[in-house]
Amino acid sequence: MPEHFKSGFVTLVGRPNAGKSTLLNAIMGKKIAITSNTVQTTRHRFRAVYTKDDYQMIIVDTPGLHKPHDALGEELNVSALKALEDVDVVAMLIDASKPVGRGDEWVAEQLRRSRAKKICVLSKTDLVNPDQLSRQREAAEKLGDWDAMVGLSSETGKNVDAFIEEVVFLLPEGPAWFPLDMETDQPIEVVVAEFIREKILRSFHDEVPHAIGVQVEEMEYDRKKDLHRIFARIYVERDSQKGIIIGKRGAAIKQIGTEAREDLEQLLGTRVFLDLSVKVKKNWRRDENQIRRFGYGEGL
Numbered sequence: 022m023p024e025h026f027k028s029g030f031v032t033l034v035g036r037p038n039a040g041k042s043t044l045l046n047a048i049m050g051k052k053i054a055i056t057s058n059t060v061q062t063t064r065h066r067f068r069a070v071y072t073k074d075d076y077q078m079i080i081v082d083t084p085g086l087h088k089p090h091d092a093l094g095e096e097l098n099v100s101a102l103k104a105l106e107d108v109d110v111v112a113m114l115i116d117a118s119k120p121v122g123r124g125d126e127w128v129a130e131q132l133r134r135s136r137a138k139k140i141c142v143l144s145k146t147d148l149v150n151p152d153q154l155s156r157q158r159e160a161a162e163k164l165g166d167w168d169a170m171v172g173l174s175s176e177t178g179k180n181v182d183a184f185i186e187e188v189v190f191l192l193p194e195g196p197a198w199f200p201l202d203m204e205t206d207q208p209i210e211v212v213v214a215e216f217i218r219e220k221i222l223r224s225f226h227d228e229v230p231h232a233i234g235v236q237v238e239e240m241e242y243d244r245k246k247d248l249h250r251i252f253a254r255i256y257v258e259r260d261s262q263k264g265i266i267i268g269k270r271g272a273a274i275k276q277i278g279t280e281a282r283e284d285l286e287q288l289l290g291t292r293v294f295l296d297l298s299v300k301v302k303k304n305w306r307r308d309e310n311q312i313r314r315f316g317y318g319e320g321l
């Protein structure tokens with residue numbers, strides 16, 4: 022290990038949809054976290070490990086802070102607030118294309134309790150012009166006492182390196198906390214289930230928004246065929262939602278399967294056989310045990 026190796030924990034916070042998961046993927050240079058336009062996509066407190074010759078950055082992606090409506094919502098809030106404790110750097114993302122509002126102020130207020138170094142990230146700069154960006158910068162400066170401020174686009178990659186440099190600058194010296202070749206602390210089954218859930222969120226938007234949970238029931242690798250066989254179950258809360266997910270003559274679920282398989286083949290680096298089934302489980306979101314079984318919220 023080089024003499025001045027740096028290492029530490031970084032957490033990404035911000036209103037739902039601010040672009041936290043997309044930034045995490047941009048840093049990692051590959052898709053690890055799922056993203057979608059549906060707010061509150063992220064249900065896990067998820068760690069990604071980014072290691073280079075002279076530093077290791079452990080990025081904690083948190084479910085967005087928001088007002089809880091049900092048990093799942095409460096779990097997510099607890100995750101988000103916990104993520105602020107015991108980290109070295111907090112990066113607060115503010116969507117450059119949306120007016121700074123009460124939601125951002127509330128998140129910034131929560132940050133004051135944290136002793137971590139603070140970076141303000143103006144995200145999605147590809148969506149605004151320079152004037153809009155500088156107005157946003159002024160509004161963001163008023164929100165907190167920042168150690169650094171970066172405007173970036175995870176979509177185009179602009180300034181993602183500059184953000185990484187700022188984080189590394191603020192990290193303390195220390196040894197690597199995780200194996201050098203490790204990229205995430207999630208069991209592979211959880212990552213696979215999340216990739217499937219992403220496709221459902223993207224296909225249906227608001228029709229079955231948060232009522233779905235995905236669990237991998239079985240996953241095996243066939244070495245001879247270089248093929249993963251994955252059996253996953255999609256849980257919904259109502260019969261009508263089951264009908265929507267399956268679609269006319271199974272068309273919708275087939276489409277989800279095709280899209281998920283493409284991503285999974287990239288993730289796993291093998292061919293994938295994917296079997297999806299749908300099951301109704303009434304009110305699972307009010308059932309803390311079921312939320313933990315899925316591994317959502319703080320259950321991990």
Ligand SMILES: Nc1nc2c(ncn2[C@@H]2O[C@H](COP(=O)(O)OP(=O)(O)OP(=O)(O)O)[C@@H](O)[C@H]2O)c(=O)[nH]1
Binds near residue numbers: 037056059083084175
């Ligand atoms: N144009 C543009 N869109 C972006 C950028 N970053 C994220 N997005 C989009 O913004 C939406 C939300 O991004 P996410 O990364 O899922 O946001 P999040 O903050 O993790 O969301 P939650 O899980 O709800 O907390 C997605 O549709 C992304 O594609 C960016 O740099 N430019």
